[in-house]
Amino acid sequence: MSGSATAPILETRDLTKKFGNFTANSGINLKLYRSSIHAVCGENGAGKSTMMKMLYGIYTPTGGEILIDGTSTKMTPQKAIQSGIGMVFQDFRLIPAFTAFENILMALPKDEARGRRKDIRKKIIEISQRYNIPVDPDQYVWEMDLGQRQRVEIVKVLMMSKTRLLIFDEPTSVLTYNEVKAFIEMLRKLRSDGYSIVLITHKLHEVISCADVISVLRHGVITDTVTKEQGFDKNTLIAKMMGEDVADRVMNYAEAKRSFDPEKAKDVLVLKDYCISDDHNRCVIKDINLTIKEGEILGVAGISGRGQKEFVETLFGLRAPQSGTLELEGADYTHKGIHSRIDAGVALISEDPKRDNVVPGMSIYEHMVLAGAPIKTKGLGIDWSIIKTELDKSTLVHTLGVPNINRELETLSGGNIQRTMLARAILKTPKLLLASYPSRGLDIGTVEIVHQTLLELKKKGGAIILISEDLDELFNMSDRLCVIADNKVYGEFIPEQTTSLKIGELMLGGHKDE
């Protein structure tokens, strides 16, 4: 960690990146100092990833320059590592078949990897203790959840002795509530040890407590840079991120809830002694007894990977339940296939649309008729022109900001795919919507639009099962709440009569003091 405290480690001057006619970044000026946390906030597609990839040398800038310790440098990832810049990617660069130790060893520069294995292992444990980053060197990466993988990635970067600047790309998107707290603690410790930290995120509220400088990126341009001394104002920053118009709208969740009257509404879905099993035919959730009514939102809380995926997939008919019965509007659907459930008005928003919904090479409109808009036939063929016209007229498609329907879905960003799939599910006004993490990874503005869309469906009488990890979202949206933990469903809870602390405890520990 060389250089004086006042000179920036890394500086950019008018950094610009164009892809064809599209300008992803323009005139980016940043100064990154040691012992400081610099957050770069912006909504999806604001150009955060592009900027960071230029800093690390993955993209070559179209214009401007990058200075390291004051000298202009042509960045490559190798150069970045040599200059002490470490990057923690959103999609981790780890080999699942290797252990944490092997992955770290592989990533170390040659001269550092040549040391004795025992010493390297010792250093891993030292780092993991110093910064409270629990990592088991001998665990295989494929056995780890996303949070554990991220910790391996962080240790990997810290193991390189030259590292003095760390770039994190959306680090908290894979972390649970408590993990986020620990993560922020770790950042503070790193800062006090002199590291310079760049945090790229769209979750403003998480960084506002620890950042020294916050830069707001909007449409590829840094619109504002505020230091801690000047004071952070959350609302001003959100407005800067989103544009004024979105920030002015205030969601009224309470009003939407009042529209639901449990006395009058008919049952849509009734589960009796329902048991869910996983791929290995092990029971992951047992004895579910639930009723969901028209116009009701049932929030399902739980740490991801506790059987939520199997739960919605079994309700949708992709899996068979181990035992129990499922009724849709009074009819027994326990053994009915997916097709008949779709016909009966069930729709599923998958937790991973890329895996479950995207057909490579097919356009958005071709995706829209898959279990969504009705197919119009012309003779034996499909009348695509009518389908396209109807999609163009649909207000829903416009509200949700579905891109040009002639584009290939595969080429869109994750957030855009998610919105498109939500539009598809809502298009046919489903009676029962199974929504897995519909707002995960989306920026604040889009999350509001997603919530509004869901509430409108609710007003029309649609029943919604909302799977989420985000307690704010669950408390705002749900009429009733339940928690998946310890292979059981806990609840139901009325959001107004419980606390997020209680729900959070249930998520982590399951049944304790009930």
Added chain:
Amino acid sequence: MSKLKEYLKTLPRRLGKTAAVVGAAVVLFAVFLLCQGVNPLSVYANMIASTLGTSYGIGQVLIKSTPFILIAVGTCVSAKAGLVNVGGEGQFAMGALFSVTAALFIGDSMPSFFGIVLMMLAGMIGGAFWSGLAGVFKVKANMNETLTTLIMNYIAYQIVSYFVFNQLKDPDSFNWPQTSEISESLQLPRIWGKVTIGIVIALLAAVLIWLMISKSKWGYSLRVIGGNANAALHAGINVQKVQMIAMLISGALAGFAGAIEISGVEERLRQTTGVNYGYLGFLAAWMAWNNPATAIFTAVVIGFLSVAGNVLEISSALPSSAIQILMALVLLAILWKGKEKKSA
């Protein structure tokens, strides 16, 4: 129709690119010929003159291409459903066996038209039976269709051998392992020289399949499955059923090719009837990136190269199988081109 227009509009450019990579393969093969002490220019000139230069040669190319077109298009159907059917070889053999059995049974007992239709149906049933088995293995036991269809090729070959050595052996053949000749009334009508109506049927079948895949609702679900079977499942498509039907159609087309070969070319079944046709048809499909319309062209190219291979033997003393080096080079070149397309 905009897709068709787009297809036709981009066709010259894509054909140009294909010509470039094929050209590279031709140059590489020329190097091989040089190493063998043969003048590549005269070999290429001979190959073209003897195939495209005479009406007999053109006829031979069309006759050879017929089974390749059908098998290639059949391979495309299963490939669109996400299945790699390498069993064209066995499905062709079973189609030939079923149709020759039907033909020997029918004899002169009915009018030519009905007899031929029955023979063709028998061929299609034979092929579909064989691919259908692989389909059942896939759907019911989740066995890899690439492996099962490949293994079943060898079984089909042995079954054909068994019958031509035993029950179906021609009593007048001086113990040659071959069936009797089918009745003259069951031979496909000729339209030009030795060329039968088979090529017309093959082209019609190919166009029909192309329309079915690219325009029909069924073809749409087929493409969804091939693109992402998970997405098809989530859309309520009965993936197993559609895959099973795709396998049946795929095998029926190969069996159809077998029937046409018996009725139009060989007029009897031998152990060697149609050996390697299945693999060459598969090759043609992959050269066309499993697009049935393009597969017509690539099948004809393979047909041309097969006929030209004989010239190689006569004019340069190289074995005719040396042409397979050229075919492999062309395939590699096309796969390379596809790889660039994907990474671009």
